Amino acid sequence: MSDEIIQIETPFQFNEENKREFDELIGRYPVKEAAMLPTLHLAQKQAGYISPAVMKYVAELLELTVMKVKDVVTFYPMFFEEPVGKYVIRVCHTLPCALRDCKVVLEHLKAKLGTDIALETNLAKGTTDDGKFTLMKVECLASCDVAPVIMVNDDLYKNLTPEKVDEILAQLPN
Amino acid sequence: MVQERRILYEHLDTPNINTYDVFRQHDGYTRFEKAIAEYQPEEIADMVKEAGLKGRGGAGFSTGEKWSFVPRDIEPRYLCCNADESEPGTFSNRYVLEKNPHLLIEGILICCYAMGIETTYVYIRGEFTLGKKMLDAAIKEAYEQGYLGENVRDTGLNINIYTHPGAGAYICGEETGLIESLEGKRGQPRNKPPFPAVQGVFMKPTVVQNVETLCNLPFIVGNGVEWYTQMGPTYGDARFDPPKADPNTGTKLYCISGDVNEPGVYELDLGLTCTELIEVAGGLRGEEVKAVIPGGSSAPILTHYELDTRLDFTSLTLAKSMLGSGGIIVMNETRNIVDCLLNIMKFYAHESCGQCTPCRWGTPWVRDIVQRIADGDGRQTTITRPKFGVTESGRWGDTGETEEIYEDLDLLENVANNIANVDTMTWNTICVFGIAVSWPAVSYMRKFRPEFEAAIREGKLVTLPVAEATVPPEENYAYQQRIIPKEFADL
Structure with missing residues (x-):
């Protein structure tokens, strides 16, 4: 509870570059509200997650109520309301990946990182203690021909085996 | 063996095709130039209608017809390109976007010219x-x-073309969900009518098209309608040919995954059989085909009895399934259908947008029932009915007929059919997500009932041999027409 109050009191603002990008974005739509998703993506890129302060800032930018922004944030799985690790690992577990043993990859990642799988309502559950990784299960990533696949932040890794997972984790900068 | 016919994917592997210079060398933008030089906008719309192009996103609705609903006197009009490819088993749009994005832009330009549209939003899924x-x-x-x-x-x-990122919600692939999401709201589908063609994004007339549909346009304009209509199924037998009024022309990007040796995207004329497609994709990985999902995870499953079904819009509709987005998932004899259904139901329970009560509650219920069966806690009762006959003591009396009732299977069908009824094709939800839930649930259960029964009876997942696990066509409810004739329905 006290955390939340502190976060609201620490205001959030776009940096120069993101402000420029936002100004370019807003011109694309006849109504400001339509820029919601791209703006939230920008904000999340800068802040790491959508805190109440971010919601307040986005609401002011788009001339909406904070509740309206929160409404959208809670709907989409890609927006985080809690801090996440530096690397977010999304493991696809839908049918085509399941047919190609994504469970092995998932179990390997769990053992290797020593963490559980994050829940949408409890991201801390899947975040490592050092705050480096967050492990998530996600639905189809539309790469079923190269299953099983994972995404580490923005990058897709294909045809995975436990050995390949080790290689990928080893090459990530600290 | 069926040969690939690469049209949309012809230059996919050409180095640097994503740059303007290389794209231009391979006829890039010449089709758009031909369109503006030789045709009036209305003529292009007529050509698309004549070519019989069907929307490749899932519903298979005629593109030309969709365009004809757009009122040309209301300004501005919008084009939304649906690149929110989220259907499990589908991955053809990803390659177009990553490798040959100029082809999509050319398709968008032709559509914009034909419909007099100035602004296009390409809704790309966030991932x-x-x-x-x-x-x-x-x-x-x-x-x-x-x-x-x-x-x-x-x-x-x-x-103008703008890209708009999604944020991981499956339902935003539904056209009105996409429009809501584009407007910066929760991606909850709208009631239809009004259709997007009349009141879409920002309440203005909107054309919503899939990436693959738009990529077909340059080739229809460039090579002509006659060339385009030559491609597609003619089976040499008028009984099996699609009706003239409902042609299945052109090629389709078939995405094949699961238990095949060479999964991937294959561009083929519409209308080859499942068996042929598996052969094209390097053959089956395993001994025997157990099941094939023909059109993304929401399509009703096909059994090994149905492998000669033609993979085109009309044939699959007649087989009570659908081509959908063309995502074909093959399963071999080692797969357990209960387990597969559980996986798919977890997907739908996660992705229900929560707007309509039958779907919000029903989908997790269906998932829980399948989970219970998979965990070995499926419910079963033995009932005894009175039956007149010769008893053990040799007298006439009540012999008592016993029957095994698999309560959970009836419950599964009941709940699923109350989200959307697969027999009458009516749904109690705003969008077709409802039918995408009950179609797999009911079809898997009806067609592979012995495997579900075995799981309940044995108290654990049992993978039966293919022949035993599948209900033969003659006993299969899914094959039987169970729609009440109109004259009785009115009574």
Whole structure:
């Protein structure tokens, strides 16, 4: 509870570059509200997650109520309301990946990182203690021909085996 | 063996095709130039209608017909390109976006010209970061070359394309969900009518098209309608040919995954059989085909009895399934259908948008029932009915007929059919997500009932041999027409 109050009191603002990008974005739509998703993506890129302060800032930018922004944030799985690790690992577990043993990859990642799988309502559950990784299960990533696949932040890794997972984790900068 | 016919994917592996220069060398943008030089906008719309192009996103609705619903006197009109490819088993749009984004831009230009549209939004799913990056770069090049922006190639046309990222919600692939999401709201589908063609994004007339549909346009304009209509199924037997009024022309990007040796995207004429497609994809990985999902995870499953079904829009509709987005998932004899259904139901329970009560509650219920069966806690009762006959003592009396009732299977069908009824094809929800839930649930259960029964009886998942696990066609409810004739329905 006290955390939340502190976060609201620490205001959030776009940096120069993101402000420029936002100004370019807003011109694309006849109504400001339509820029919601791209703006939230920008904000999340800068802040790491959508805190109440971010919601307040986005609401002011788009001339909406904070509740309206929160409404959208809670709907989409890609927006985080809690801090996440530096690397977010999304493991696809839908049918085509399941047919190609994504469970092995998932179990390997769990053992290797020593963490559980994050829940949408409890991201801390899947975040490592050092705050480096967050492990998530996600639905189809539309790469079923190269299953099983994972995404580490923005990058897709294909045809995975436990050995390949080790290689990928080893090459990530600290 | 059926040969691939690469049209949309012809230059996919050409190095640097994502740059304007290389794309231009391979006829890039000449089809758009031909369109503006030789045809009036209405003529292009007529050509698309004559070509019989069907929307490749899932519903298979005639593109030309969709365009004809758009009122041309209301300004502005919008085009939304649906690149929110989320259907499990589908991955053809990703390759277009990542490797050949200029082809999509050319398709968009032709559509914009034909419909007099100035603004296009390409709704890309949030996970396609590379695809968005490549498309953004291509759009930038197209602006520099004067194909986008104000006064395109000195024709007086103004065309703008903007990319819009999604944020991981499956339902935003539904056209009205996409529109809501584009407007910056929760992606909850709207009631239809009004259809997007009349009141879509920002309440203006909107054309919503899939990436693959738009990529077909340059080839229809470039090579002509006659060339395009030659491609597609003619089976040499009038009984099996699609009706003239409902042609299945062109090629389709079939995405094949699961238990095949060479999964991937294969561009083939519409209308080959499942068996042929598996052969094209390097053959089956395993001994025997157990099941094939023909059109993304929401399509009803096909059993090994149905492998000669033609994979086109009309044939699959007649087989009570659908081509959908063309995502074909093959399962071999080692797969347990209960387990597969559980996986799919977890997907739908997660992705229900929560707007309509039958779907919000029903989908997790269906998942829980399948979970219970998979965990070995499926419910079963033995009931005894009175039956008149010769008893053990040799007298006439009540012999008591016992029957095994698999309560959970009836419950599963009941709950699923109350989200959307698969027999009457009516749904109690706003959008077709409801039918996408009950179609797999009911079809898997009806067609592979012995495997479900075995799981309940044995208290654990049992993978039966293919022949035993499948209900033969003659006993299969799914094959039987169970729609009440209209004259009785009125009573």
